[in-house]
Amino acid sequence: MDRLWAFVEFGSGVFALLLLTFAVLWGVAAADRMLLDPNHRLIAQAIHRGSAVGGIGFLGLHIWSKLALGSTSWQAAAIPGLDSAQPILIGMGTVAGYLFVAVTVTGAVRGAFARKGQSRLWRALHMTAYLAWGASLVHGLRAGRAVADWVDWGYGVALTGVTVVLMMRLAPGRNSSGEKRKKEQ
Numbered sequence: 001m002d003r004l005w006a007f008v009e010f011g012s013g014v015f016a017l018l019l020l021t022f023a024v025l026w027g028v029a030a031a032d033r034m035l036l037d038p039n040h041r042l043i044a045q046a047i048h049r050g051s052a053v054g055g056i057g058f059l060g061l062h063i064w065s066k067l068a069l070g071s072t073s074w075q076a077a078a079i080p081g082l083d084s085a086q087p088i089l090i091g092m093g094t095v096a097g098y099l100f101v102a103v104t105v106t107g108a109v110r111g112a113f114a115r116k117g118q119s120r121l122w123r124a125l126h127m128t129a130y131l132a133w134g135a136s137l138v139h140g141l142r143a144g145r146a147v148a149d150w151v152d153w154g155y156g157v158a159l160t161g162v163t164v165v166l167m168m169r170l171a172p173g174r175n176s177s178g179e180k181r182k183k184e185q
């Protein structure tokens with residue numbers, strides 16, 4: 001039992017960050033027609049959804065364990081900025097938590113946004129995952145125990161990769177996947 005608790009205490013936040021990072025990376029890959037063919041995109045989407053759901057599960061454990069340990073208060077967990085020791089760093093975790101849950105829940109009920117015009121709203125909501133990821137990286141890598149350099153570097157490489165892909169996608173004349181998607185809807 002002690003081992004299980006030690007895992008929940010030390011591992012749940014780390015696994016939440018890893019799996020939600022994985023969800024972002026596979027989401028980027030699944031959305032891009034240049035990187036993968038349709039069959040591989042289906043596999044990427046399945047990995048994207050599975051890791052998002054797993055990440056939210058570990059996030060629930062993480063928040064529960066930090067509250068059970070008294071590392072922060074219910075008020076600080078619910079309202080960003082109320083933690084007495086690290087208002088910004090813990091607040092960023094709270095913001096990331098709300099956004100990730102909203103993105104995952106609306107992602108799971110995408111069909112409800114199928115009506116014309118609402119797919120844009122869904123995409124805008126889904127895009128907030130990048131904001132959530134950024135906030136969770138700052139929180140996860142700086143709020144708790146000191147992390148090894150290779151961990152910082154690993155997440156840094158992931159962040160740079162995602163930024164480069166997004167910039168390429170937003171570049172003028174390189175929006176064919178977005179155009180195609182619009183026609184499909």
Ligand code: HEM
Binds near residue numbers: 012
């Ligand atoms: C309501 C939301 C959240 C609360 C209340 C919360 C609370 C905390 C607290 C109190 C710590 C320890 C700080 C210390 O040791 O002084 C921590 C650390 C950490 N959090 Fe969060 N967190 C939240 C959201 C998140 C999210 C969204 C992620 C990642 C997806 C995350 C990942 C981590 C990681 C990796 C650590 C460092 C390792 C650890 O101490 O467990 N947290 N969090």
